[in-house]
Amino acid sequence: MPQVIFAAVVAVFYFLLRYFNRTDVPKIKGIPEVPGIPIFGNLLQLGNDHARVAARWAREYGPVFQVRMGNRRIVFANTFESVRQLWIKEQSALISRPTFHTFHSVVSSSQGFTIGTSPWDESCKRRRKAAATALNRPAVQSYMPIIDLESTASIRELLQDSQSGTVEVNPTAYFQRFALNTSLTLNYGVRIEGNVDDEMLREIVAVERGVSNFRSTSNNWQDYVPLLRLWPSKNREAEEFRLRRDAYLTTLLDMLKANIKAGTDKPCITGNILKDPEAKLNDAEVKSICLTMVSAGLDTVPGNLIMAIAYLATEDGQRIQQKAYDEINAVYPDGDAWERCLLEEKVPYITALVKETLRFWTVIPICLPRENIKEIEYHGAVFPPGTSFFMNAWAANYDETHFESPQRFYPERFLTSTEGAGTPHYGYGAGSRMCAGSHLANRELYTAFLRLITAFTMKEAKNVQDRPIIDAIECNSIPTALTTEPKPFKVRFIPRDESQLKTWLAESDDRTKHYS
Numbered sequence: 001m002p003q004v005i006f007a008a009v010v011a012v013f014y015f016l017l018r019y020f021n022r023t024d025v026p027k028i029k030g031i032p033e034v035p036g037i038p039i040f041g042n043l044l045q046l047g048n049d050h051a052r053v054a055a056r057w058a059r060e061y062g063p064v065f066q067v068r069m070g071n072r073r074i075v076f077a078n079t080f081e082s083v084r085q086l087w088i089k090e091q092s093a094l095i096s097r098p099t100f101h102t103f104h105s106v107v108s109s110s111q112g113f114t115i116g117t118s119p120w121d122e123s124c125k126r127r128r129k130a131a132a133t134a135l136n137r138p139a140v141q142s143y144m145p146i147i148d149l150e151s152t153a154s155i156r157e158l159l160q161d162s163q164s165g166t167v168e169v170n171p172t173a174y175f176q177r178f179a180l181n182t183s184l185t186l187n188y189g190v191r192i193e194g195n196v197d198d199e200m201l202r203e204i205v206a207v208e209r210g211v212s213n214f215r216s217t218s219n220n221w222q223d224y225v226p227l228l229r230l231w232p233s234k235n236r237e238a239e240e241f242r243l244r245r246d247a248y249l250t251t252l253l254d255m256l257k258a259n260i261k262a263g264t265d266k267p268c269i270t271g272n273i274l275k276d277p278e279a280k281l282n283d284a285e286v287k288s289i290c291l292t293m294v295s296a297g298l299d300t301v302p303g304n305l306i307m308a309i310a311y312l313a314t315e316d317g318q319r320i321q322q323k324a325y326d327e328i329n330a331v332y333p334d335g336d337a338w339e340r341c342l343l344e345e346k347v348p349y350i351t352a353l354v355k356e357t358l359r360f361w362t363v364i365p366i367c368l369p370r371e372n373i374k375e376i377e378y379h380g381a382v383f384p385p386g387t388s389f390f391m392n393a394w395a396a397n398y399d400e401t402h403f404e405s406p407q408r409f410y411p412e413r414f415l416t417s418t419e420g421a422g423t424p425h426y427g428y429g430a431g432s433r434m435c436a437g438s439h440l441a442n443r444e445l446y447t448a449f450l451r452l453i454t455a456f457t458m459k460e461a462k463n464v465q466d467r468p469i470i471d472a473i474e475c476n477s478i479p480t481a482l483t484t485e486p487k488p489f490k491v492r493f494i495p496r497d498e499s500q501l502k503t504w505l506a507e508s509d510d511r512t513k514h515y516s
């Protein structure tokens, strides 16, 4: 009898272990697997810093390997070439996104998924097409007055708050508002009028930051180990963020609807969709586009801008600022760069600075996850449909077989060498689901860099403890976040020519009166 009980206990234990240890897709033959432990797989080893741990493993197991994160099998690609092979060459197969418990079932239960978190289906295709049309090159050119207004507002406030360069300031909030107001005006035709302490600005930034953490690959173990979902606090936290997000998204949409009714609305993407009887988007799809527009540029644009400012203010950054300033003056000897940058992108050094910033800080170090809808063959191995793929964009952007001295911040690399050919970096991801807002983001960054460099000389803070951490991973204040949130630091913004700057600001005010 005791032997029977013992055998039964062993059998139950065995089946439970097998049940909790199963993976969504079977082990992929021919792709190295990193050994893990039962139930958790490699979660513990991956820890908070997936990008650096995976890069280390790539040295041992090769550029592409598989891991188990709880009951999910994940394929990691870690080099520039392996990402090209999978994300670009196989883009028609690698076109979907996996779903995750916390983000898809809890956080998104009322407003739906953003485009960047939607699996590939007819609705996603429609939404991506609508976003791509609203964000293509000519459309972005028509939004330049918004970028004029918002960059002017941020630079004016920086000038005031830094009191002609005598007071050191943390640039973060100025560029969060820059990115958020650009998105809000574009999408709803409204902007936050208040200064950088505005309550709504702080609420949206805080909530979107919180939600972004629920999208991170390293923050939510309950996504990989279903047993952990029995722990209620994680769901509760996600629920709270969902409700706070619902509140402002509903307010913004209602404001737009009321403006349309009163005939006082300003041209904007959602307004165009709502007023277009031919628009084939339902309410849920409109909400998804709004959500995407509000959230997509909110962490990413400021993360890049703020870290570039951090670098420009360092000793080596002085060389880059001077070079950029000289190049701007060479192209615009009449001092009209401030205005001309709204019409054209004619200073190659600033374009190179934008690309190097996107490469160097790779603000989404583990790119938004992908899933294949068809089999993919890779060096003799076959990935079955439904396999999850993580692009280690940080490792690929620091791949020394592709970039010379990748640890060096060196915009010049994108001026001459073959490093800039094709997809220059993976800051925007790659292939069929690459960032749909890259033209807009590039113009935001180009305009902001050009104007900041013509307006100020940026210098590092006097006290060492107020200076930034430059390293792309270490600079992040929340290691498990999806997007880099720079640790606070201060910079001196010293006006190059205050009266000239005030003239440019006034000219921008004149041009953008009808937007504010």
Ligand code: HEM
Pocket (backbone or CB within 6 Å): 115, 116, 117, 118, 128, 131, 135, 183, 292, 293, 296, 297, 300, 301, 304, 358, 363, 364, 367, 368, 369, 426, 427, 428, 429, 430, 431, 432, 433, 434, 435, 436, 437, 438, 440, 441
């Ligand atoms: C510097 C700023 C930005 C960076 C670094 C960035 C980065 C990314 C990355 C890495 C992806 C995933 C791409 C992939 O899976 O291959 C993505 C997706 C996306 N981004 Fe951006 N982004 C930025 C700004 C924006 C802006 C301003 C918008 C629009 C307002 C936007 C809209 C989107 C959309 C709609 C997707 C989803 C594409 C899809 O799933 O089909 N992004 N972005």
